[in-house]
Amino acid sequence: MGDGTEDVSVCVESTQVFFVFGSVRIVSRLIDGKYPDYQQIIPSEFSTTITLSRDEFLRAVRIASIFSGSENEKVRMVVGGENGGKIFVHAESSGQGKNSTELSGEFSGDTQDVVLSPRYLIDALSSFSGESVYVLMNNSSSPVVLRDTLDQKLSTYLIMPIRG
Template sequence: MKLSVLQENFTYGLTTTSRSVAAKAQLPVLSNILLATDQGRLKLSATNLETGINLWLGAKIERQGAISIPAKILTEYVSSLPAEKIDLEIKENLLYLTCGSYKASFIGLPAGEFPNIPSLKGKPEVSLLTKDLSLAISQVAFAAAQDEGRPVLTGVLIQTKGENLILVATDGYRLSLKKLAGLREIQKVVEFQKGLLIPARTLVEVGKIISVGDEEKTLGLTITPEENQVIFTTPDCEIVSRLIEGKFPEFEKILPQKGTTRVILDAQGLAMAARVAAIFARESANIIRFEVGDSKLKVSANAAQVGDNVSEVEAKIEGKGGKIAFNSRYLLDFLNSANSDLINFEMTTSLNPGVFTPAGDKSYLHVIMPVRVQE
């Protein structure tokens, strides 16, 4: 293999693909990125055996070839080079790299030892507008569980309901739900009617990739039932992920009914009060308290060894008011994703879930379970 590629492009490609490299690889080759020529472009591939990525970069190809190189050192080295042309050449098991006055060689492994990553053949089954999906992922994926103890909760359920595509995630303490409307072609795909469980980590990575560039571009999505995989495609990238097996909780049954107290709040004011309270809450299991009444929401936290704080947020209130407590981290995660100037908050009692929605946006709903506290 002999080719030339721009340092900026190569750095972007290596940084992106390296996020799919196995953190604790059982096989040396899983710590590598595969470099290969493919139809006049440089193809980068990486996998952790759960998720795989193929990414193509523009390059001037002089000779075909392929080799896999340790991802960490190659990415770190290329990122440190000046923004100039990089020349790559393979000789036996070595990759020689030249960038201006900088020269290096890397010991690689044969391309034949690298795991095969499926690639889409033909057109994708469905196409989604990237700006809609990128926002939906940012509003849902964070609510999935990090603990692998219950694998189904580490995924995001994607399912068609009527004319909507619904994304749902829950870790048992909170639930995020987002509806995307007007996606008629998806309704015809049987797998979406049944529901797909996609690892949240995969969707976060998809979100990072599609958030770069033109908002009007589309993302292709294809299901391979025989391999239990999903393939996301853009013109220059493919992300392949296994689907999670198992039954997702029947989330519709646990969605709260309309609350007896409804509050409209300034999102920025609530976020600031929550962040301030979280400083004290760190010392007391991240618990912050809400008290609704007298056209204001009181946000407070206390820690026996530190002290306490109280903030007031102007609010428009309907209903009898009341008190409730939440985990500050869960509340801040939602506020960071809300993408709205005003927030609707509904509650019934201190033991019933709190429901948060962006004002004027019925497509997004977030539920947080309360924390039981002693008065």
């Protein structure tokens, strides 16, 4: 995988496809059965809508992940409530200390306090290419939906909260 001039071997079978190039082997298998209707699990209505800078949110989550500890990695996102209309990302662990970052953004709807995996947040935010991201939620136990403002239909990420 150097300059892009290597040969790729492709083998297609009825339920599998193989790609081999250099020392890399990729196998893809056809899944038996019906693919689940993923649209059923993505909420269509939300009680809270947040619009944030993707880079600022990503930076805050990366910093918070350092303070979240290695065993129970989790970050808390708090919106509204005692904070007014402010948005915070918090993390703490006994061995790493505490971190709290206030984010600038737009918030409408209900107050929220949700605990999420920093890894999943980082994966989602890193995959988006727009400057801003929508964070959509209903409550602390419902899925949180992240959408790239650049392309909402193609860039949707669903994250289940962690019990805090």
